[in-house]
Amino acid sequence: STTEQTFIAIKPDGVQRGLVGTVISRFENRGFKLVAIKLVTPSKEHLEKHYADLSSKPFFPKLITCNGPIVATVWEGLDAVKTGRSIVGATNPLASTPGTIRGDYALSMGRNVIHGSDSVENAKAEIENWFTAEEIISWKSHSEDWVYE
Numbered sequence: 129s130t131t132e133q134t135f136i137a138i139k140p141d142g143v144q145r146g147l148v149g150t151v152i153s154r155f156e157n158r159g160f161k162l163v164a165i166k167l168v169t170p171s172k173e174h175l176e177k178h179y180a181d182l183s184s185k186p187f188f189p190k191l192i193t194c195n196g197p198i199v200a201t202v203w204e205g206l207d208a209v210k211t212g213r214s215i216v217g218a219t220n221p222l223a224s225t226p227g228t229i230r231g232d233y234a235l236s237m238g239r240n241v242i243h244g245s246d247s248v249e250n251a252k253a254e255i256e257n258w259f260t261a262e263e264i265i266s267w268k269s270h271s272e273d274w275v276y277e
């Protein structure tokens with residue numbers, strides 16, 4: 129549906145490299161609506177919760193190491209989760225197609241610039257983990273009738 133939401137975060141490497149505007153532009157340009165955004169330096173506990181599914185992986189300690197601010201965002205639109213993942217690209221940037229964010233701006237797994245939710249269910253949980261209900265803004269975009277027929 130056109131009100132599906134996904135959690136997209138620009139990771140510390142993306143923030144450091146000045147890719148915040150680029151990432152936001154790609155989602156805006158595609159037609160998605162920004163409904164939440166903040167710059168935040170997450171705690172280890174917060175990252176542990178975010179990456180809980182991966183707690184048994186050998187690279188988990190690295191994942192939950194706080195190495196600077198991230199930009200947390202929520203985007204709304206048609207098929208936002210799946211389309212968001214296709215904008216993000218494959219987990220390993222070397223396997224990401226040019227035209228995706230990782231395929232255009234990254235080379236290594238631990239520096240892959242961006243996070244995107246992988247299912248509607250996980251998106252809901254991630255949005256809740258990063259934002260309060262009041263931080264999710266409901267608004268009507270003037271483009272809506274021109275993005276959707």
Ligand code: DAT
Pocket residue numbers: 182187191218219220237238240242243244246
């Ligand atoms: P994605 O970010 O594409 O959803 P994921 O959820 O499987 O991928 O993993 C989360 C992050 O963990 C990923 O963006 C980069 C890191 N990661 C995943 N697999 C890895 C691996 N085999 N070695 C090192 N880092 C890895």
Ligand code: MG
Pocket residue numbers: 244246
């Ligand atoms: Mg993932």
